[in-house]
Amino acid sequence: MATQQTRSLARFMMAPSVVLLFVWMIVPLAFTLWFSFQQYNPLNPIRDGFVGFSNYALFYSNPAFLQSILNTLTIVVSVLVITVVGGILLALLIDQPMWGQGIVRILVISPFFVMPPVAALVWKNMIMHPQYGVFADIARFFGAEPVDWFGQHPLTAIIIIVAWQWLPFATLILLTSLQSLDGEQKEAAEMDGAGFVSRFIYLTLPHMSRAITVVILIQTIFLLSVYAEILVTTNGGPGYASTNLPFLVYQKALLEFKIGQASAGGVIAVILANIVAFFAMRAVGKNLDK
Protein backbone atom coordinates (compact mmCIF):
# COMPACT_ATOMS: atom_id res chain seq x y z
CA MET A 1 0.00 0.00 0.00
CA ALA A 2 1.87 3.01 -1.25
CA THR A 3 0.38 5.94 0.54
CA GLN A 4 1.38 9.51 -0.03
CA GLN A 5 3.34 9.30 3.19
CA THR A 6 5.44 6.28 2.30
CA ARG A 7 6.12 7.73 -1.11
CA SER A 8 7.53 10.94 0.27
CA LEU A 9 9.43 8.93 2.85
CA ALA A 10 10.93 6.90 0.03
CA ARG A 11 11.98 10.05 -1.78
CA PHE A 12 13.49 11.39 1.43
CA MET A 13 15.55 8.25 1.93
CA MET A 14 16.79 8.24 -1.61
CA ALA A 15 17.74 11.91 -1.55
CA PRO A 16 21.23 11.69 0.06
CA SER A 17 22.54 9.17 -2.49
CA VAL A 18 21.04 10.96 -5.46
CA VAL A 19 22.14 14.42 -4.37
CA LEU A 20 25.66 13.30 -3.49
CA LEU A 21 26.17 11.51 -6.77
CA PHE A 22 24.66 14.36 -8.73
CA VAL A 23 26.90 16.96 -7.11
CA TRP A 24 29.93 14.68 -7.43
CA MET A 25 29.23 14.29 -11.12
CA ILE A 26 28.14 17.79 -12.09
CA VAL A 27 30.42 20.13 -10.14
CA PRO A 28 33.80 18.79 -11.25
CA LEU A 29 32.52 18.23 -14.76
CA ALA A 30 31.34 21.84 -14.99
CA PHE A 31 34.76 22.96 -13.80
CA THR A 32 36.46 20.82 -16.42
CA LEU A 33 34.23 22.18 -19.15
CA TRP A 34 34.95 25.73 -18.03
CA PHE A 35 38.70 25.18 -17.84
CA SER A 36 38.68 23.63 -21.30
CA PHE A 37 37.85 27.05 -22.76
CA GLN A 38 40.42 28.87 -20.65
CA GLN A 39 44.10 29.45 -20.81
CA TYR A 40 45.08 28.50 -17.30
CA ASN A 41 48.55 27.76 -16.06
CA PRO A 42 49.21 27.91 -12.32
CA LEU A 43 52.89 28.54 -13.05
CA ASN A 44 52.27 31.41 -15.46
CA PRO A 45 49.02 33.13 -14.50
CA ILE A 46 49.56 36.34 -16.49
CA ARG A 47 48.24 34.97 -19.74
CA ASP A 48 45.12 33.41 -18.27
CA GLY A 49 41.78 34.04 -19.95
CA PHE A 50 39.12 32.81 -22.33
CA VAL A 51 40.54 31.19 -25.45
CA GLY A 52 37.54 29.58 -27.16
CA PHE A 53 38.21 26.21 -28.74
CA SER A 54 41.97 26.64 -29.07
CA ASN A 55 42.64 24.13 -26.28
CA TYR A 56 40.73 21.53 -28.24
CA ALA A 57 42.63 22.48 -31.38
CA LEU A 58 45.95 22.24 -29.52
CA PHE A 59 45.06 18.95 -27.90
CA TYR A 60 43.84 17.58 -31.22
CA SER A 61 46.91 18.68 -33.16
CA ASN A 62 49.17 17.10 -30.55
CA PRO A 63 50.60 14.00 -32.27
CA ALA A 64 50.18 12.16 -28.98
CA PHE A 65 46.42 12.63 -29.09
CA LEU A 66 45.51 10.24 -31.90
CA GLN A 67 48.10 7.79 -30.66
CA SER A 68 46.60 7.89 -27.17
CA ILE A 69 43.06 7.28 -28.49
CA LEU A 70 44.36 4.40 -30.54
CA ASN A 71 46.24 3.01 -27.53
CA THR A 72 43.15 3.34 -25.32
CA LEU A 73 41.01 1.40 -27.79
CA THR A 74 43.77 -1.17 -28.38
CA ILE A 75 43.99 -1.84 -24.65
CA VAL A 76 40.21 -2.14 -24.25
CA VAL A 77 39.63 -4.37 -27.27
CA SER A 78 42.66 -6.65 -26.79
CA VAL A 79 42.02 -7.21 -23.12
CA LEU A 80 38.33 -7.85 -23.77
CA VAL A 81 39.09 -10.44 -26.43
CA ILE A 82 41.74 -12.18 -24.33
CA THR A 83 39.68 -12.25 -21.15
CA VAL A 84 36.34 -13.25 -22.71
CA VAL A 85 37.73 -16.00 -24.93
CA GLY A 86 40.19 -17.13 -22.25
CA GLY A 87 37.50 -16.86 -19.60
CA ILE A 88 35.09 -19.08 -21.54
CA LEU A 89 37.76 -21.71 -22.12
CA LEU A 90 38.90 -21.61 -18.50
CA ALA A 91 35.34 -21.76 -17.20
CA LEU A 92 34.63 -24.80 -19.38
CA LEU A 93 37.80 -26.44 -18.07
CA ILE A 94 37.17 -25.71 -14.40
CA ASP A 95 33.57 -26.84 -14.73
CA GLN A 96 34.76 -30.41 -15.51
CA PRO A 97 34.70 -32.90 -12.67
CA MET A 98 38.13 -32.87 -11.04
CA TRP A 99 40.04 -33.18 -7.81
CA GLY A 100 40.69 -29.98 -5.89
CA GLN A 101 38.26 -27.78 -7.80
CA GLY A 102 37.95 -25.38 -4.87
CA ILE A 103 41.68 -24.75 -4.75
CA VAL A 104 41.85 -24.31 -8.52
CA ARG A 105 39.16 -21.65 -8.26
CA ILE A 106 41.02 -19.84 -5.51
CA LEU A 107 44.28 -19.87 -7.48
CA VAL A 108 42.60 -18.61 -10.64
CA ILE A 109 40.67 -15.79 -8.97
CA SER A 110 43.63 -14.49 -6.96
CA PRO A 111 45.09 -11.95 -9.44
CA PHE A 112 41.85 -10.01 -9.29
CA PHE A 113 42.55 -9.07 -5.67
CA VAL A 114 46.02 -7.77 -6.37
CA MET A 115 46.06 -3.99 -6.41
CA PRO A 116 47.03 -2.57 -9.81
CA PRO A 117 50.39 -1.03 -8.78
CA VAL A 118 51.50 -4.33 -7.23
CA ALA A 119 50.42 -6.30 -10.27
CA ALA A 120 52.30 -3.95 -12.56
CA LEU A 121 55.46 -3.88 -10.41
CA VAL A 122 55.54 -7.64 -10.00
CA TRP A 123 55.24 -8.17 -13.75
CA LYS A 124 57.73 -5.43 -14.49
CA ASN A 125 60.45 -6.63 -12.13
CA MET A 126 59.85 -10.30 -11.40
CA ILE A 127 58.49 -11.58 -14.70
CA MET A 128 59.34 -9.28 -17.61
CA HIS A 129 62.57 -7.68 -16.44
CA PRO A 130 65.05 -8.11 -19.31
CA GLN A 131 67.81 -9.20 -16.94
CA TYR A 132 66.35 -10.69 -13.76
CA GLY A 133 62.80 -11.58 -14.87
CA VAL A 134 61.48 -15.11 -15.20
CA PHE A 135 60.85 -14.61 -18.93
CA ALA A 136 64.51 -13.69 -19.35
CA ASP A 137 65.53 -16.82 -17.40
CA ILE A 138 63.36 -18.94 -19.68
CA ALA A 139 64.74 -17.26 -22.81
CA ARG A 140 68.31 -17.82 -21.66
CA PHE A 141 67.52 -21.44 -20.82
CA PHE A 142 66.56 -21.97 -24.47
CA GLY A 143 69.57 -19.97 -25.60
CA ALA A 144 67.50 -17.06 -26.89
CA GLU A 145 68.00 -13.37 -26.35
CA PRO A 146 65.73 -12.02 -23.53
CA VAL A 147 63.07 -9.60 -24.74
CA ASP A 148 63.10 -6.03 -23.47
CA TRP A 149 59.33 -5.94 -23.00
CA PHE A 150 58.83 -2.38 -21.85
CA GLY A 151 61.39 -0.95 -24.26
CA GLN A 152 60.31 -2.79 -27.39
CA HIS A 153 56.72 -3.89 -26.86
CA PRO A 154 55.43 -1.53 -24.17
CA LEU A 155 51.76 -1.67 -25.17
CA THR A 156 51.79 -5.46 -25.47
CA ALA A 157 53.39 -5.70 -22.05
CA ILE A 158 50.69 -3.52 -20.52
CA ILE A 159 47.95 -5.50 -22.26
CA ILE A 160 49.40 -8.73 -20.83
CA ILE A 161 49.45 -7.28 -17.31
CA VAL A 162 45.92 -5.89 -17.51
CA ALA A 163 44.60 -9.09 -19.08
CA TRP A 164 46.18 -11.07 -16.24
CA GLN A 165 44.29 -8.89 -13.76
CA TRP A 166 40.92 -9.26 -15.51
CA LEU A 167 41.00 -12.85 -16.75
CA PRO A 168 40.10 -14.11 -13.25
CA PHE A 169 37.10 -11.80 -13.11
CA ALA A 170 35.75 -13.01 -16.47
CA THR A 171 36.45 -16.63 -15.56
CA LEU A 172 34.71 -16.43 -12.20
CA ILE A 173 31.58 -14.82 -13.61
CA LEU A 174 31.36 -17.09 -16.64
CA LEU A 175 31.96 -20.12 -14.42
CA THR A 176 29.15 -19.08 -12.10
CA SER A 177 26.86 -18.70 -15.08
CA LEU A 178 27.97 -22.03 -16.50
CA GLN A 179 27.25 -23.81 -13.24
CA SER A 180 23.69 -22.53 -13.24
CA LEU A 181 23.03 -24.31 -16.55
CA ASP A 182 20.39 -26.93 -16.09
CA GLY A 183 21.97 -30.38 -15.95
CA GLU A 184 18.87 -32.05 -17.41
CA GLN A 185 18.98 -29.88 -20.49
CA LYS A 186 22.58 -30.86 -20.99
CA GLU A 187 21.74 -34.55 -20.67
CA ALA A 188 18.81 -34.24 -23.04
CA ALA A 189 21.04 -32.62 -25.63
CA GLU A 190 23.60 -35.36 -25.14
CA MET A 191 20.99 -38.07 -25.60
CA ASP A 192 19.84 -36.43 -28.79
CA GLY A 193 23.35 -37.02 -29.98
CA ALA A 194 24.61 -33.47 -29.82
CA GLY A 195 28.39 -33.45 -29.69
CA PHE A 196 30.47 -31.21 -27.50
CA VAL A 197 30.80 -28.49 -30.12
CA SER A 198 27.12 -28.24 -31.05
CA ARG A 199 26.16 -28.44 -27.39
CA PHE A 200 28.47 -25.52 -26.75
CA ILE A 201 27.16 -23.41 -29.65
CA TYR A 202 23.43 -24.05 -29.24
CA LEU A 203 23.10 -24.52 -25.49
CA THR A 204 26.02 -23.26 -23.44
CA LEU A 205 26.86 -20.09 -25.33
CA PRO A 206 23.30 -18.70 -25.43
CA HIS A 207 22.98 -19.49 -21.73
CA MET A 208 26.16 -17.54 -21.00
CA SER A 209 25.30 -14.58 -23.23
CA ARG A 210 23.98 -12.52 -20.35
CA ALA A 211 27.08 -13.14 -18.26
CA ILE A 212 29.31 -12.32 -21.23
CA THR A 213 27.51 -9.02 -21.75
CA VAL A 214 27.95 -8.10 -18.10
CA VAL A 215 31.64 -9.00 -18.21
CA ILE A 216 32.13 -6.80 -21.28
CA LEU A 217 30.27 -3.85 -19.78
CA ILE A 218 32.06 -3.86 -16.44
CA GLN A 219 35.49 -4.46 -17.88
CA THR A 220 35.00 -1.69 -20.41
CA ILE A 221 34.33 0.79 -17.62
CA PHE A 222 37.59 -0.09 -15.91
CA LEU A 223 39.69 -0.66 -19.03
CA LEU A 224 38.94 2.76 -20.47
CA SER A 225 40.73 4.27 -17.50
CA VAL A 226 43.78 2.05 -17.03
CA TYR A 227 46.24 4.25 -15.17
CA ALA A 228 48.36 2.77 -12.38
CA GLU A 229 49.68 0.00 -14.61
CA ILE A 230 51.11 2.57 -17.02
CA LEU A 231 52.35 4.87 -14.29
CA VAL A 232 54.56 2.30 -12.58
CA THR A 233 55.82 0.48 -15.67
CA THR A 234 56.46 2.55 -18.79
CA ASN A 235 55.27 5.99 -17.69
CA GLY A 236 53.62 6.23 -21.09
CA GLY A 237 56.80 5.66 -23.06
CA PRO A 238 58.94 5.16 -24.92
CA GLY A 239 57.72 8.36 -26.54
CA TYR A 240 53.97 7.99 -26.46
CA ALA A 241 53.97 4.31 -27.38
CA SER A 242 52.03 3.28 -24.27
CA THR A 243 50.20 6.49 -23.41
CA ASN A 244 46.45 6.12 -23.26
CA LEU A 245 44.01 9.01 -23.06
CA PRO A 246 43.75 9.11 -19.25
CA PHE A 247 47.51 9.06 -18.97
CA LEU A 248 47.91 11.86 -21.51
CA VAL A 249 45.42 14.02 -19.62
CA TYR A 250 47.27 13.31 -16.39
CA GLN A 251 50.58 14.32 -17.97
CA LYS A 252 49.16 17.57 -19.33
CA ALA A 253 47.49 18.50 -16.03
CA LEU A 254 49.89 17.51 -13.29
CA LEU A 255 53.24 17.35 -15.05
CA GLU A 256 53.02 20.19 -17.59
CA PHE A 257 50.37 22.26 -15.80
CA LYS A 258 48.57 22.92 -19.08
CA ILE A 259 45.20 22.84 -17.37
CA GLY A 260 43.24 24.15 -20.36
CA GLN A 261 44.53 21.47 -22.69
CA ALA A 262 44.21 18.78 -20.05
CA SER A 263 40.59 19.78 -19.48
CA ALA A 264 39.90 19.66 -23.21
CA GLY A 265 41.39 16.16 -23.15
CA GLY A 266 39.22 15.33 -20.16
CA VAL A 267 36.10 16.42 -22.03
CA ILE A 268 37.14 14.26 -24.98
CA ALA A 269 37.67 11.34 -22.59
CA VAL A 270 34.16 11.85 -21.21
CA ILE A 271 32.70 11.89 -24.72
CA LEU A 272 34.61 8.75 -25.67
CA ALA A 273 33.48 6.99 -22.49
CA ASN A 274 29.90 8.02 -23.18
CA ILE A 275 29.96 6.67 -26.73
CA VAL A 276 31.30 3.36 -25.50
CA ALA A 277 28.96 3.35 -22.51
CA PHE A 278 25.95 4.10 -24.69
CA PHE A 279 26.45 0.95 -26.72
CA ALA A 280 27.44 -1.13 -23.72
CA MET A 281 24.48 0.00 -21.63
CA ARG A 282 22.08 -0.60 -24.48
CA ALA A 283 23.37 -4.10 -24.97
CA VAL A 284 23.20 -4.80 -21.25
CA GLY A 285 19.77 -3.23 -20.90
CA LYS A 286 18.49 -5.50 -23.65
CA ASN A 287 20.06 -8.53 -22.07
CA LEU A 288 19.01 -7.77 -18.52
CA ASP A 289 15.36 -7.15 -19.28
CA LYS A 290 14.90 -10.70 -20.51
Next chain:
Amino acid sequence: MARAVTTQHKTIATAAAWIVALLIFFPILYTIITSFKSEQEAIQGFNLIPSGTFESYSEVQAQSGYFKFFFNSVLLSVGSTILALLVAIPAAWSMAFSPSKRTKDILMWMLSTKMMPAVAVLFPIYLIFRDTGLLDSRIGLMIMLMLINLPIVVWMLYTYFREIPGEILEAARMDGASLWNEIIYVLTPMAVPGIASTMLLNIILAWNEAFWTIRLTTTNAAPLTAFISSFSSPQGLFWAKLSAASTLAIAPILIMGWFSQKQLVRGLTFGAVK
Protein backbone atom coordinates in the same frame (compact mmCIF):
# COMPACT_ATOMS: atom_id res chain seq x y z
CA MET B 1 23.16 -43.71 -20.51
CA ALA B 2 24.23 -41.92 -17.43
CA ARG B 3 27.00 -39.40 -17.77
CA ALA B 4 29.54 -41.67 -16.22
CA VAL B 5 32.67 -39.73 -15.60
CA THR B 6 35.61 -41.91 -16.38
CA THR B 7 38.62 -41.69 -14.12
CA GLN B 8 40.72 -40.98 -17.16
CA HIS B 9 38.61 -37.95 -18.06
CA LYS B 10 38.79 -36.70 -14.51
CA THR B 11 42.54 -37.14 -14.33
CA ILE B 12 43.13 -35.21 -17.54
CA ALA B 13 40.78 -32.40 -16.46
CA THR B 14 42.47 -32.22 -13.08
CA ALA B 15 45.95 -32.05 -14.55
CA ALA B 16 45.01 -29.44 -17.15
CA ALA B 17 43.14 -27.24 -14.68
CA TRP B 18 45.92 -27.38 -12.10
CA ILE B 19 48.58 -26.48 -14.65
CA VAL B 20 46.60 -23.50 -15.92
CA ALA B 21 45.70 -22.39 -12.39
CA LEU B 22 49.31 -22.56 -11.24
CA LEU B 23 50.44 -20.58 -14.29
CA ILE B 24 47.92 -17.85 -13.52
CA PHE B 25 48.86 -17.83 -9.85
CA PHE B 26 52.57 -18.01 -10.59
CA PRO B 27 53.43 -14.28 -10.45
CA ILE B 28 51.90 -14.06 -6.98
CA LEU B 29 53.53 -17.30 -5.83
CA TYR B 30 56.93 -16.25 -7.13
CA THR B 31 56.63 -12.89 -5.39
CA ILE B 32 55.88 -14.59 -2.09
CA ILE B 33 58.81 -16.97 -2.58
CA THR B 34 61.20 -14.16 -3.50
CA SER B 35 60.18 -12.17 -0.45
CA PHE B 36 61.90 -14.82 1.67
CA LYS B 37 65.15 -14.60 -0.28
CA SER B 38 68.08 -12.29 0.34
CA GLU B 39 68.78 -9.62 -2.28
CA GLN B 40 71.74 -11.64 -3.57
CA GLU B 41 69.62 -14.77 -3.99
CA ALA B 42 66.81 -12.85 -5.68
CA ILE B 43 68.84 -12.00 -8.76
CA GLN B 44 70.62 -15.33 -9.15
CA GLY B 45 68.19 -16.69 -11.70
CA PHE B 46 65.09 -18.81 -11.42
CA ASN B 47 64.87 -20.57 -8.10
CA LEU B 48 61.76 -21.73 -6.29
CA ILE B 49 63.36 -22.50 -2.94
CA PRO B 50 64.20 -19.46 -0.80
CA SER B 51 66.62 -19.50 2.06
CA GLY B 52 63.76 -18.40 4.30
CA THR B 53 65.19 -15.15 5.58
CA PHE B 54 62.93 -12.42 6.93
CA GLU B 55 65.45 -9.65 6.38
CA SER B 56 63.51 -8.06 3.50
CA TYR B 57 60.44 -7.72 5.66
CA SER B 58 62.25 -6.03 8.49
CA GLU B 59 64.06 -3.76 6.04
CA VAL B 60 60.82 -2.71 4.35
CA GLN B 61 59.33 -1.82 7.69
CA ALA B 62 62.47 -0.01 8.84
CA GLN B 63 62.92 1.93 5.61
CA SER B 64 59.43 2.98 4.69
CA GLY B 65 57.25 2.21 7.69
CA TYR B 66 54.81 -0.30 6.25
CA PHE B 67 52.45 -0.14 9.19
CA LYS B 68 51.56 3.51 8.74
CA PHE B 69 50.40 2.81 5.19
CA PHE B 70 48.67 -0.37 6.24
CA PHE B 71 46.81 1.52 8.94
CA ASN B 72 45.73 4.16 6.39
CA SER B 73 44.52 1.46 4.01
CA VAL B 74 42.43 -0.18 6.70
CA LEU B 75 41.03 3.14 7.86
CA LEU B 76 40.22 4.36 4.35
CA SER B 77 38.65 1.18 3.05
CA VAL B 78 36.61 0.41 6.16
CA GLY B 79 35.72 4.06 6.78
CA SER B 80 34.60 4.76 3.22
CA THR B 81 32.59 1.54 3.20
CA ILE B 82 30.73 2.45 6.38
CA LEU B 83 30.01 5.94 5.03
CA ALA B 84 28.74 4.47 1.77
CA LEU B 85 26.50 2.01 3.62
CA LEU B 86 25.01 4.78 5.75
CA VAL B 87 24.02 6.70 2.64
CA ALA B 88 23.09 3.74 0.49
CA ILE B 89 21.02 1.58 2.84
CA PRO B 90 18.04 3.98 3.02
CA ALA B 91 18.17 4.55 -0.73
CA ALA B 92 18.34 0.86 -1.60
CA TRP B 93 15.67 0.11 0.98
CA SER B 94 13.21 2.55 -0.52
CA MET B 95 13.99 1.47 -4.08
CA ALA B 96 13.40 -2.15 -3.20
CA PHE B 97 10.24 -1.73 -1.15
CA SER B 98 8.48 1.22 -2.69
CA PRO B 99 9.71 1.28 -6.26
CA SER B 100 8.36 3.90 -8.59
CA LYS B 101 8.41 4.15 -12.36
CA ARG B 102 11.70 5.99 -12.15
CA THR B 103 13.54 3.54 -9.89
CA LYS B 104 15.16 1.66 -12.76
CA ASP B 105 16.20 4.92 -14.44
CA ILE B 106 17.75 6.20 -11.23
CA LEU B 107 19.69 2.96 -10.81
CA MET B 108 20.94 3.12 -14.39
CA TRP B 109 21.90 6.75 -13.95
CA MET B 110 23.86 5.90 -10.79
CA LEU B 111 25.74 3.24 -12.68
CA SER B 112 26.49 5.68 -15.47
CA THR B 113 28.31 7.99 -13.05
CA LYS B 114 30.91 5.20 -12.78
CA MET B 115 31.63 5.64 -16.46
CA MET B 116 32.99 9.12 -16.02
CA PRO B 117 36.76 8.83 -16.48
CA ALA B 118 38.50 9.91 -13.30
CA VAL B 119 41.16 11.91 -15.14
CA ALA B 120 38.51 14.14 -16.66
CA VAL B 121 37.82 15.59 -13.23
CA LEU B 122 41.30 15.18 -11.76
CA PHE B 123 42.21 18.84 -11.79
CA PRO B 124 38.90 20.24 -10.47
CA ILE B 125 38.93 17.68 -7.68
CA TYR B 126 42.55 18.51 -6.99
CA LEU B 127 41.66 22.22 -6.73
CA ILE B 128 38.63 21.59 -4.53
CA PHE B 129 40.68 19.38 -2.26
CA ARG B 130 43.52 21.90 -2.11
CA ASP B 131 41.28 24.86 -1.34
CA THR B 132 39.33 23.01 1.34
CA GLY B 133 42.48 21.62 2.92
CA LEU B 134 41.44 18.04 2.17
CA LEU B 135 44.55 17.21 0.17
CA ASP B 136 46.43 14.38 1.82
CA SER B 137 43.78 14.10 4.53
CA ARG B 138 42.19 10.81 5.49
CA ILE B 139 38.69 12.22 5.71
CA GLY B 140 38.90 13.73 2.21
CA LEU B 141 40.05 10.49 0.67
CA MET B 142 37.43 8.57 2.62
CA ILE B 143 34.70 10.76 1.10
CA MET B 144 36.24 10.32 -2.34
CA LEU B 145 36.29 6.54 -2.08
CA MET B 146 32.76 6.58 -0.72
CA LEU B 147 31.51 8.53 -3.75
CA ILE B 148 33.34 6.28 -6.18
CA ASN B 149 31.83 3.11 -4.79
CA LEU B 150 28.41 4.45 -3.87
CA PRO B 151 26.71 3.36 -7.13
CA ILE B 152 27.93 -0.22 -6.69
CA VAL B 153 26.89 -0.27 -3.04
CA VAL B 154 23.38 0.97 -3.84
CA TRP B 155 23.02 -1.52 -6.69
CA MET B 156 24.27 -4.42 -4.65
CA LEU B 157 22.10 -3.67 -1.63
CA TYR B 158 19.14 -3.17 -3.94
CA THR B 159 19.52 -6.64 -5.44
CA TYR B 160 19.72 -8.18 -1.97
CA PHE B 161 16.84 -6.19 -0.50
CA ARG B 162 14.62 -6.98 -3.47
CA GLU B 163 14.76 -10.64 -2.54
CA ILE B 164 13.24 -10.03 0.88
CA PRO B 165 9.57 -10.87 0.42
CA GLY B 166 7.35 -7.83 0.82
CA GLU B 167 4.56 -9.98 2.36
CA ILE B 168 6.57 -10.40 5.52
CA LEU B 169 6.68 -6.65 5.94
CA GLU B 170 2.98 -6.39 5.32
CA ALA B 171 2.30 -9.11 7.84
CA ALA B 172 4.38 -7.27 10.41
CA ARG B 173 2.50 -4.09 9.63
CA MET B 174 -0.83 -5.88 10.08
CA ASP B 175 0.35 -7.06 13.45
CA GLY B 176 0.73 -3.44 14.35
CA ALA B 177 4.47 -3.03 14.06
CA SER B 178 5.56 0.55 13.63
CA LEU B 179 7.85 1.47 10.78
CA TRP B 180 10.75 1.66 13.20
CA ASN B 181 10.05 -1.76 14.69
CA GLU B 182 9.58 -3.12 11.23
CA ILE B 183 13.06 -1.97 10.25
CA ILE B 184 14.77 -3.12 13.44
CA TYR B 185 13.12 -6.47 14.08
CA VAL B 186 11.96 -7.72 10.70
CA LEU B 187 14.06 -6.17 8.02
CA THR B 188 17.48 -5.90 9.60
CA PRO B 189 17.94 -9.58 10.47
CA MET B 190 17.02 -10.52 6.91
CA ALA B 191 19.20 -7.85 5.39
CA VAL B 192 22.36 -8.54 7.40
CA PRO B 193 23.87 -11.15 5.06
CA GLY B 194 23.40 -8.86 2.07
CA ILE B 195 24.86 -5.90 3.89
CA ALA B 196 27.81 -7.98 5.03
CA SER B 197 28.67 -9.14 1.52
CA THR B 198 28.28 -5.63 0.17
CA MET B 199 30.66 -4.43 2.84
CA LEU B 200 33.22 -7.11 2.06
CA LEU B 201 33.27 -6.41 -1.66
CA ASN B 202 33.40 -2.69 -1.13
CA ILE B 203 36.35 -2.94 1.24
CA ILE B 204 38.21 -4.91 -1.44
CA LEU B 205 37.42 -2.32 -4.11
CA ALA B 206 38.41 0.60 -1.87
CA TRP B 207 41.61 -1.15 -0.77
CA ASN B 208 42.73 -1.59 -4.38
CA GLU B 209 41.64 1.80 -5.73
CA ALA B 210 44.78 3.16 -7.28
CA PHE B 211 44.03 6.49 -8.94
CA TRP B 212 42.76 8.90 -6.31
CA THR B 213 44.66 7.24 -3.50
CA ILE B 214 47.91 7.92 -5.35
CA ARG B 215 47.09 11.37 -6.72
CA LEU B 216 45.46 12.97 -3.69
CA THR B 217 47.95 11.90 -1.05
CA THR B 218 51.57 12.63 -0.28
CA THR B 219 52.55 11.25 3.10
CA ASN B 220 49.99 11.70 5.81
CA ALA B 221 47.00 9.85 4.34
CA ALA B 222 48.90 7.66 1.89
CA PRO B 223 47.66 4.05 1.85
CA LEU B 224 49.39 0.94 0.52
CA THR B 225 48.74 1.79 -3.13
CA ALA B 226 50.88 4.90 -2.72
CA PHE B 227 53.43 2.99 -0.63
CA ILE B 228 53.93 0.42 -3.36
CA SER B 229 54.09 3.01 -6.13
CA SER B 230 57.17 4.43 -4.48
CA PHE B 231 58.94 1.27 -5.64
CA SER B 232 58.33 2.11 -9.30
CA SER B 233 61.77 3.57 -9.81
CA PRO B 234 64.36 0.87 -9.22
CA GLN B 235 66.68 1.45 -6.29
CA GLY B 236 69.68 -0.78 -6.81
CA LEU B 237 69.10 -4.27 -5.55
CA PHE B 238 65.50 -4.24 -4.47
CA TRP B 239 63.89 -7.41 -5.81
CA ALA B 240 63.49 -9.12 -2.44
CA LYS B 241 62.35 -5.91 -0.74
CA LEU B 242 59.86 -5.24 -3.53
CA SER B 243 58.53 -8.77 -3.11
CA ALA B 244 58.18 -8.40 0.63
CA ALA B 245 56.40 -5.06 0.24
CA SER B 246 54.09 -6.50 -2.43
CA THR B 247 53.26 -9.52 -0.33
CA LEU B 248 52.44 -7.32 2.62
CA ALA B 249 50.25 -5.07 0.48
CA ILE B 250 48.13 -7.81 -1.03
CA ALA B 251 48.01 -10.50 1.65
CA PRO B 252 45.13 -9.14 3.77
CA ILE B 253 42.83 -8.52 0.83
CA LEU B 254 43.79 -11.72 -0.98
CA ILE B 255 42.69 -13.75 2.01
CA MET B 256 39.50 -11.73 2.34
CA GLY B 257 38.84 -12.17 -1.36
CA TRP B 258 39.10 -15.95 -1.15
CA PHE B 259 36.25 -15.97 1.32
CA SER B 260 34.04 -13.72 -0.74
CA GLN B 261 34.15 -15.25 -4.22
CA LYS B 262 30.42 -15.94 -4.39
CA GLN B 263 29.37 -12.48 -3.25
CA LEU B 264 31.91 -11.01 -5.61
CA VAL B 265 30.17 -12.42 -8.67
CA ARG B 266 26.83 -11.18 -7.53
CA GLY B 267 28.03 -7.78 -6.44
CA LEU B 268 30.12 -6.98 -9.46
CA THR B 269 27.44 -8.03 -11.90
CA PHE B 270 24.75 -6.04 -10.11
CA GLY B 271 22.79 -9.17 -9.38
CA ALA B 272 22.65 -10.16 -13.04
CA VAL B 273 24.71 -13.30 -12.53
CA LYS B 274 24.29 -15.34 -9.38
